[in-house]
Amino acid sequence: MIPFVSILVPCYNEERFIGTLLENLVQQDYPGDHLEILIIDGGSADSTREIISGYAARDPKFRLLDNPAQYVPFALNAGIRLAHGEVIVRMDAHAEYPTNYVSLLVQSLFELKADNVGGTWVTMPGGPGLKSLAVARVLSSPFGIGNAEYRLNVKKIRRVDTVPFGCYLKSVFDKIGFFDEELLRNQDIEFNGRLLKNGGTIYLVPEVRIIYYARDSVKKLLNMFFQYSMFRPLVNKKLGMAIQPRQFVPPVWVIFLLVMLIGSFFSRGCGGVLLGGLGLYFICDLIFSIRSAVNANKWGLMLYLPWIFFVLHITYGIGYIRGLINFTLLNRKPQSVSSTR
Numbered sequence: 001m002i003p004f005v006s007i008l009v010p011c012y013n014e015e016r017f018i019g020t021l022l023e024n025l026v027q028q029d030y031p032g033d034h035l036e037i038l039i040i041d042g043g044s045a046d047s048t049r050e051i052i053s054g055y056a057a058r059d060p061k062f063r064l065l066d067n068p069a070q071y072v073p074f075a076l077n078a079g080i081r082l083a084h085g086e087v088i089v090r091m092d093a094h095a096e097y098p099t100n101y102v103s104l105l106v107q108s109l110f111e112l113k114a115d116n117v118g119g120t121w122v123t124m125p126g127g128p129g130l131k132s133l134a135v136a137r138v139l140s141s142p143f144g145i146g147n148a149e150y151r152l153n154v155k156k157i158r159r160v161d162t163v164p165f166g167c168y169l170k171s172v173f174d175k176i177g178f179f180d181e182e183l184l185r186n187q188d189i190e191f192n193g194r195l196l197k198n199g200g201t202i203y204l205v206p207e208v209r210i211i212y213y214a215r216d217s218v219k220k221l222l223n224m225f226f227q228y229s230m231f232r233p234l235v236n237k238k239l240g241m242a243i244q245p246r247q248f249v250p251p252v253w254v255i256f257l258l259v260m261l262i263g264s265f266f267s268r269g270c271g272g273v274l275l276g277g278l279g280l281y282f283i284c285d286l287i288f289s290i291r292s293a294v295n296a297n298k299w300g301l302m303l304y305l306p307w308i309f310f311v312l313h314i315t316y317g318i319g320y321i322r323g324l325i326n327f328t329l330l331n332r333k334p335q336s337v338s339s340t341r
Contacts, residue, residue, distance in 0.1 A: 003110075004034045005102060006085030006170075010067065010075035012042035014093040015051065017213065021093050022055045022062070030102040035061055036084060040075035042067045073179040073187040080173055088173070090165045090188075095121075096211040105167035108157075108205045115172050115200035116192065118163025119208025120154060127216030134304035135221050136214040137296060143288035144309055146246035160204045161243045162192040164212070172200065180238065182334045185231040193235065193243040218308055222315045229319030234327040234334065247320065253281075254317030285309050 007025065011018060025037055039052050041064060049064065056062040065082070067075040080088060087106055091097065098104075101119070108117045123139045125132040138144040166188065176198050179187040192202055215221045229250070236242045256277060263270030289305035326332045 002031055002034045003086040003106060004084060005030060005036075005087045005089055005106060006079070006083035007035065007037045007089045007091055007102070008076055008079035008083070009037070009039045009091050009093060010042070010072045010079075011039060011044065011048060011052075011093040012070065013044045013046050013048060015044075015046040015048045017093050017095075018048050018051050020096055021091070022052070024097045024099075024101070025062075025091075026055075026059070027099045028097075028102050029099050030106070032061060035102070037062045038065055038079045038082060039063065040065045040067045040079050042070035042075065069181075071181075071184045073181045073183060076187070077178045077181065080170070080178060083170065086170055088168045088170050090168075092165055092212075094213050096213075098209065101208060101210075102167075104205065104208050108203065108208070109167055109169065112157070112201070112203050114203045115195055116163065116166050116168045116202045117205050117208075118166050118202075119210050120204065120206050121164055121210050121212040123212050123214050125216070126213045130298065130300045131218065131304050132214070132216050133296065133298065134301050134308055135216075135218060137292045137301060137305060138221075138308050138312060139214050141288055141292055141309075143284065144312060146244075146249065154204065154206050157203055157205055160202055161196065162189055163202060163204055164210060166192070176200075183231055183234065183238075184334055185227045186235050189232075189243070190235045190238055193239045193241075196243065197239065197241075218304075218311070221308075222311060225312060225316050226319035229316040230323040230326070231334070232320055233323040237327060250313045250317035251320040251324075252317075254314060254321060281310075282306070 009021065014021075028035070039062065041049055041052065043066070052062070052064045056064050065075075065078060067078060069075075076090060087109065089102055089105060105117055105119070108114070123136045125136040172195065176191075176194050179191050181187075183190050195202065215224060229247070232247050242248070257274070260270050260274035260277065264274055285306050289302060289309065292305055293299050293301040327334070
């Protein structure tokens with residue numbers, strides 16, 4: 001028996017990418033009479049809605065829904081409530097998908113008897129030029145993003161703590177609830193953590209490959225990672241634990257730098273430790289930057305990679321510390337914290 005699948009796509013101002021996504025969905029090899037596609041738009045001010053409406057007028061599988069709350073968890077929950085599928089597949093407008101994307105995920109979901117499965121990211125530049133390529137390379141490096149396996153070149157199916165986007169049994173949402181609408185960022189991380197805490201299983205399926213387009217500027221990259229890191233402490237607070245220990249490395253690094261910098265005004269020993277720590281860091285930074293430039297066969301990347309690695313780690317660490325202060329020490333509500341889409 002072929003399960004009915006509901007595809008959910010939250011979006012906002014995605015005129016540059018939405019057409020490619022919709023074509024990917026049209027070309028899926030999954031039976032069309034067992035598929036519905038819900039595009040949940042947060043009030044786009046560009047031509048995103050017009051592009052979606054054109055597809056919906058030609059194909060009843062497509063439905064354009066409104067997300068007046070604008071943020072992703074509200075869009076996902078609205079889609080889940082309206083979905084008719086036995087399986088929920090969350091997709092993102094900033095990516096391209098193979099024609100067998102849905103069919104492979106659904107097959108893997110049932111063969112593995114999993115609660116959630118997902119594929120790997122092949123990160124591509126979001127724009128032209130060496131700087132955009134450098135951003136994509138940083139997001140594909142273990143030095144840049146740690147051991148997030150779906151971003152790395154894994155070869156075998158394995159159990160993991162999270163996957164990008166996700167293909168879920170709808171019954172999972174009946175058991176453990178929907179996405180947490182307080183989490184304007186990282187709602188998928190929290191949901192998958194909650195799923196694991198309740199005995200669920202998540203599998204990464206390397207055969208399923210997603211082409212993901214990175215942000216097209218360093219500024220956008222840093223803003224995205226600052227937002228993600230700021231909400232990580234709130235995720236940990238809600239789960240009562242940290243699912244991913246790698247998240248602690250950047251804030252510990254930032255605290256180390258600050259403590260040693262302040263201490264260096266009072267002690268030469270602290271100054272020596274600070275210089276030693278920075279020296280070790282930049283040795284690692286240069287090694288991974290050179291490796292990435294060699295793999296890309298573009299030595300011009302060395303103009304960007306070392307400092308992008310550094311500012312990304314510092315930005316993530318500062319965001320995490322801000323989140324600790326806001327959500328743990330001050331017990332503030334997420335809505336009171338400035339955040340951008």
